[in-house]
Amino acid sequence: MGPGYDYIVAGAGTAGCVLASRLSEDGAARVLLIEAGGHDRHPLIQVPLGVAYLSKRRLFDWGCNSEPEPHLNGRRIPVRRGKVLGGTSSVNLMLFTRGHPGDYDRWAENGAPGWSYQEVLPWFKRIETFAGGENTWRGGAGPIGVECIRANDPLYDAWIAAGKAAGYAQTNDYNGAQTDGFGCGQYSIRKGRRSSSVTAYLRPAAGRRNLRVATNARAGRILFDGARAVGIEYRQGGQTIRAPAAREIILCAGVFNSPQLLMLSGIGPADHLREQGIRVLADLPVGENLQDHLSAQLMFARPKPGPFRDLMRADRMMRCMLYAYLFGRGPATRVPGGLQAFVKTAPGLRVPDMEFMFRASPLDAHPWFPGIRPPYADGFGIRPTLLHPRSRGRVRLASADPSALPRIFFDLLSDPADLPALRDGVRRARELAFRVELDPFRGQETQPGPNVQSDGELDAWIRSVAVATHHPACTCPIGAVLDPSLRVLGFDNVRVVDASAMPDLVSGHINACILMMAERASALVRGIEAGAAPVMSTSLSGSP
């Protein structure tokens, strides 16, 4: 490849791998993908059960925490983000949820034309091979594998029965015709392995001569000639490298680092940039509007241990991990993440406003072995989650030094509507937990515990435990910072394609939405979108 590139993509996460792969399908386009982390081949990334260790130890992680949260007793919220090829798609829980069609229609109505559900549906179908088969709603030949998976534990059946008895909707495909209700969980897993944006998109493209992937390389700022981006500056192996780009710079560095990169390049709130000694190119609300789903975890004892605790006996667990790694089969190919139910808590709501995440294991589940480490006391948990909280936070620079981490202010519960809404979710979760269907599995409520009953007691408990749910988004939203083609306003050849670009949160976990946005953005960049229907081939050559 020559000294310059046509496209430079900064960040090889969920979105960046899609962009690099799709753009390099055009053999005449020279593409550089810059990633701050290293390779993703570690077994704990590849084997689904390994996610528990990734999370606990914060492996392949940027190591960020929020600033002290004023409405959460000054607590800092842990902010996990993948720093590795695949980005957060290499360390996430693999849940595959699109959100509700009404979310995308709301986007289109509120200033994001082209993003209605009817228009994005072909792109959603394009990203996936759904194990349940192709139909009106689902794709059958895309790079990401999606499977309905449920651990073999009767507690899950009891949970679904409890939801039904409580009057909530039921669904057998929450990414299909019926998006809300209790039912089976879907995961981005293929042949027993994590189906990340590396395994699905980047690896099959790795042999292309027109694609260069720079790992352990950290982008610092975009280089401009007037309002035109002409390249990017990045650090790799102790050196500063300036890579020229003939066509476009595409930021895919994630919800915190894409706004950081824009601000370091002079695009952001003018006062803040001046405070940091950065020359202002454009005064835009970059980094504002940070949103995340908000949740609190209830826990219950489980008197008779379930099958997951048997699996966690160290010798069995090791054997299962090895078997899953070598053959892609067995219990370690399932995520210990449980089930999700998206529900409407009031009649007439257009989209679900609450999610219940259900886990059939306690928070401190760990490997054990007789005589060495005793097994843990078994339990289960319900996590009510606000899907559309009103509180907004922001991302700011800590300094003009590109190697510094940005400062994250979630400001959770800053909007007075959020606390009573989450309290209502806690009460609903409790009511579900104490239904007769769960009687055979339920011991004492351990968190918040039977003494926490009044509104005041519940509110105090929520402030002491509530967390964001790893779905931060919307810091460079379409409308305020980007045009509907994801171009930075006022800059023809700079785009942001990742969680930052979402106008607001969808009613589901956001990885699938970001994959969809990246697929559609690739076509927009190449100028080959024809109406709503994808014109590029659905599968990737060489895809597994």
Ligand SMILES: Cc1cc2nc3c(=O)[nH]c(=O)nc-3n(C[C@H](O)[C@H](O)[C@H](O)COP(=O)(O)OP(=O)(O)OC[C@H]3O[C@@H](n4cnc5c(N)ncnc54)[C@H](O)[C@@H]3O)c2cc1C
């Ligand atoms: C623990 C956890 C569990 C989750 N579980 C789920 C789930 O089950 N289902 C779901 O839908 N969502 C889940 N999510 C959320 C989802 O995975 C993320 O929202 C999504 O992966 C974000 O994609 P992205 O492309 O915006 O950013 P990322 O995937 O984070 O990609 C950004 C990439 O840019 C790189 N980068 C950053 N700065 C620079 C720089 N300056 N130079 C070069 N490279 C840089 C990063 O290292 C990273 O690789 C989870 C998130 C976490 C943290």
